[in-house]
Amino acid sequence: MTGKNLGKIKGFSIQFLPYSEIRSLDSTQRIKKILNIVLGNNILLLQGRLEPDEEARLIGDTMAMIGHLKHFKGIELAVISGGSEGVFGRMRMGLVNAIAGGDIGAVTIIGPATIVKEIKRNPKKIELLLKK
Amino acid sequence: MVANKLKNFFKNIFSNLFSQKRELKLGFYGPPNAGKTSLANRICKDFTGEEIGTVSKIPHETRSVQFKEKVEISYKGKSMTFKIVDTPGIATKIDYEDFLKYRMKKADAKIRAKEATQGVVESIRWLDDMDVVVIVLDGTQNPYNQVNITIIGNLVARNIPVLIVANKMDLRKTHIKKIEAAFPEYDVVGISAKYGKNLEEFYESIFKLAKKVR
Numbered sequence: 001m002t003g004k005n006l007g008k009i010k011g012f013s014i015q016f017l018p019y020s021e022i023r024s025l026d027s028t029q030r031i032k033k034i035l036n037i038v039l040g041n042n043i044l045l046l047q048g049r050l051e052p053d054e055e056a057r058l059i060g061d062t063m064a065m066i067g068h069l070k071h072f073k074g075i076e077l078a079v080i081s082g083g084s085e086g087v088f089g090r091m092r093m094g095l096v097n098a099i100a101g102g103d104i105g106a107v108t109i110i111g112p113a114t115i116v117k118e119i120k121r122n123p124k125k126i127e128l129l130l131k132k
Numbered sequence: 133m134v135a136n137k138l139k140n141f142f143k144n145i146f147s148n149l150f151s152q153k154r155e156l157k158l159g160f161y162g163p164p165n166a167g168k169t170s171l172a173n174r175i176c177k178d179f180t181g182e183e184i185g186t187v188s189k190i191p192h193e194t195r196s197v198q199f200k201e202k203v204e205i206s207y208k209g210k211s212m213t214f215k216i217v218d219t220p221g222i223a224t225k226i227d228y229e230d231f232l233k234y235r236m237k238k239a240d241a242k243i244r245a246k247e248a249t250q251g252v253v254e255s256i257r258w259l260d261d262m263d264v265v266v267i268v269l270d271g272t273q274n275p276y277n278q279v280n281i282t283i284i285g286n287l288v289a290r291n292i293p294v295l296i297v298a299n300k301m302d303l304r305k306t307h308i309k310k311i312e313a314a315f316p317e318y319d320v321v322g323i324s325a326k327y328g329k330n331l332e333e334f335y336e337s338i339f340k341l342a343k344k345v346r
Contacts, residue, residue, distance in 0.1 A: 052285030074225025113225035
């Protein structure tokens, strides 16, 4: 894992990762894959979301990297969930998620703090504020 | 996660067998500068006469977990003993340059940032050890912050009862309704840790919450 592209913004890309790319990975591999993308100066749009303990681990691993990788100051992270209305809607969504092996109705946005200033989140809207 | 559940299961059996009145670990979690230490100080001062830590306007003042044992909270004739655990604020980014705005020297800011990152890791590690958790939120800030959602998600996964506190109710910008709307499944108590406002409702909620500990 390198942070050689971090620092002054010369450009960035938005990378989409379908859930199928991480479904079969264990937690360590998932986090490593995500951080590799983010450290390449990319904003990651991940279909689905991580498990709560994986999210906590992602934050912990991020913290452990600050100070060890030049220019790396952490990440901005937000999850927007599809959320279904009513009992039957939730049951249907639960079934779909069980078959898919994860919450594929959600979208996770992760970007390096050197590029993403803030992710403003409302229940059903995400605003990505970038650094100048 | 399975290992955590098994650990909690055996911990609860053990404590129920050998202790009639055990000390519950009451953790204070949340983002930096929400008022975790102010609230923990208020409780400790009220029931032990001593504070737990220092508070500051500069974020990440608490950079390691600090605790006070055998804090007996008495309220309306009821009494419970807690180990108060005050944790460093959890963040996803820490930049030493943010501390320079508070007229801190560069070298000190770098040290503070390094300690703060270690504090976040320590806070996360302590999640497994809590019996009851109070999430302290700054009522003036947007509650839809992923850190808050991640902490709550982890507590739910570990079956740890949660109370949400909307702090800084003394400020006009505070909107408790926003926090209630963000977390409709949880009790939200509005307080001012700085001025000790509405702590009666807070203690009442803590006693209710403690009863949920299995």
